Amino acid sequence: MTGETRPRLAKKARLKIDPIEKKSVLLSPERGLVLSASAAEILARCDGERTVERISAELADGTQAALEDVRRDVVAFLEEMARRGFVELGG
Amino acid sequence: MSAPRPYTLIAELTYRCPLACPYCSNPLDLRARAHETTELTTDEWCRAFEDAAALGVMQLHLTGGEPLARKDLEALVAKARALDLYVNLITSGIPLSRERLVALAKAGLDAIQLSVQDVDAARSDVVAGTVCFDEKMRVAAMARELELPLTLNVVLHRANIDRVAEIVALGERLGAHRVELANVQYLGWALANRDALLPSEDQIARARAAAAEEKARLLGKIEVLFVLADHYAAYPRACMDGWARRFVHVIPDGTVLPCHAAMSIPGLAFESVRARSLVDIWRDSPGLDAFRGDAWMPDPCRSCSRKEVDFGGCRCQAFALTGDASATDPACSLSPRHAIIEAARAVATDDARERRYLYRGRESRTPPAR
Numbered sequence A: 001m002t003g004e005t006r007p008r009l010a011k012k013a014r015l016k017i018d019p020i021e022k023k024s025v026l027l028s029p030e031r032g033l034v035l036s037a038s039a040a041e042i043l044a045r046c047d048g049e050r051t052v053e054r055i056s057a058e059l060a061d062g063t064q065a066a067l068e069d070v071r072r073d074v075v076a077f078l079e080e081m082a083r084r085g086f087v088e089l090g091g
Numbered sequence B: 001m002s003a004p005r006p007y008t009l010i011a012e013l014t015y016r017c018p019l020a021c022p023y024c025s026n027p028l029d030l031r032a033r034a035h036e037t038t039e040l041t042t043d044e045w046c047r048a049f050e051d052a053a054a055l056g057v058m059q060l061h062l063t064g065g066e067p068l069a070r071k072d073l074e075a076l077v078a079k080a081r082a083l084d085l086y087v088n089l090i091t092s093g094i095p096l097s098r099e100r101l102v103a104l105a106k107a108g109l110d111a112i113q114l115s116v117q118d119v120d121a122a123r124s125d126v127v128a129g130t131v132c133f134d135e136k137m138r139v140a141a142m143a144r145e146l147e148l149p150l151t152l153n154v155v156l157h158r159a160n161i162d163r164v165a166e167i168v169a170l171g172e173r174l175g176a177h178r179v180e181l182a183n184v185q186y187l188g189w190a191l192a193n194r195d196a197l198l199p200s201e202d203q204i205a206r207a208r209a210a211a212a213e214e215k216a217r218l219l220g221k222i223e224v225l226f227v228l229a230d231h232y233a234a235y236p237r238a239c240m241d242g243w244a245r246r247f248v249h250v251i252p253d254g255t256v257l258p259c260h261a262a263m264s265i266p267g268l269a270f271e272s273v274r275a276r277s278l279v280d281i282w283r284d285s286p287g288l289d290a291f292r293g294d295a296w297m298p299d300p301c302r303s304c305s306r307k308e309v310d311f312g313g314c315r316c317q318a319f320a321l322t323g324d325a326s327a328t329d330p331a332c333s334l335s336p337r338h339a340i341i342e343a344a345r346a347v348a349t350d351d352a353r354e355r356r357y358l359y360r361g362r363e364s365r366t367p368p369a370r
Helices: A037-044 A052-060 A067-083 B042-055 B073-082 B098-107 B121-128 B133-145 B161-174 B188-192 B201-217 B278-283 B315-322 B339-348
Strands: A007-009 A014-017 A024-028 A031-034 A087-089 B008-012 B059-063 B086-091 B111-115 B150-156 B178-183 B223-227 B247-250 B357-359 B362-365
Touching: A014 A037, A024 A037, A037 A052, A037 A067, A052 A067, A067 A087, B008 B042, B042 B073, B042 B247, B042 B278, B059 B073, B073 B086, B073 B098, B098 B133, B111 B133, B121 B133, B133 B150, B133 B161, B150 B161, B161 B178, B161 B201, B178 B201, B201 B223, B247 B278, B315 B339
Parallel strands: B008 B059, B008 B247, B059 B086, B086 B111, B111 B150, B150 B178, B178 B223
Antiparallel strands: A007 A087, A014 A024, A024 A031, B357 B362
């Protein structure tokens, strides 16, 4: 994965707000993964258009966090999600 | 007792099915009643979906029997998606035209789970009790073409469990994102056919190792899931993640159950969504409350540190094997009746034994060669 990678949510995965707990969840066959607020922010931007660089910049925007720290967290998270088949790392 | 939140509705839309697998999870005593008068209508199912969503359900499994036998399946999928449920069609794929799959995808189907009985037509069709393998291959190809996420589901038993690697390879060829290798759970038809289905301990050990290898090989590409047979586990499986806890099960006539087999336990009062809303039934119904929590548990379960892990195992299995639905699940090595399971395992080591499959509404047959 590089800064120019354009991650896309896997076809089987769907983001939703749990109407009871009011938390973001990622649904896939027979699974429901409760997401942290930042995880949901990242996945909502995995549209196959935005690059990792742009996703990181959007998340860092308006916060005190340094872009390089945010980028490192975004990359680590996306790698884990790709390993679990929830995100596709296209070109 | 306050009811927990259910996450999944398993909607058994019909018991009609063109297949007759010897481990079928439908009841043994299906009376030949007209499905038109017994099955819930489209509106009744839609109301059940609304109530399920109100209870907090997020996952919907449309199953059966064969859910494709329902002419209103597209309407049911559309309704469920309008409620923002994740809609998974659990199907044999028989019969399914391209037009219908396109319509289902358009209605908002999220994923499809296709069952296949083995890796080739000759053996697969004997298990299914009908000629269907080649058609299933066409359905898988259509799902791939339409980019519908595909789970390949193969129920494992002594005649096919030696081919775990081949099954996973078939899943790869078909473009499945998930391969579910589910050992038979021995209830209903499967219990009636246990001698013909139960693998030996050696077979299980080899299959488990093969599945672990495939899982590691395909990490990040295809999810490989191996569901162990509780006849070969030290502790019972957490059946349904606990009785009437996270799963709510509705059968074709609207009766609300904790699982597909609970009607096999006599003396439990289950109610239909035709009489009372699913919300009310889930929250307060004698049949669903019967085995919630741990007040019903005998020892060794009640004082067991694992009671929050496996919830005492399977009540239907406890009843089927001991005659007492409150007994410790005999699959548990701590059960005083565990010898029942050990006896079944001993039969499974006898390769010379004559075996036959009993089917739903078909003549019995000899299992395919391993």
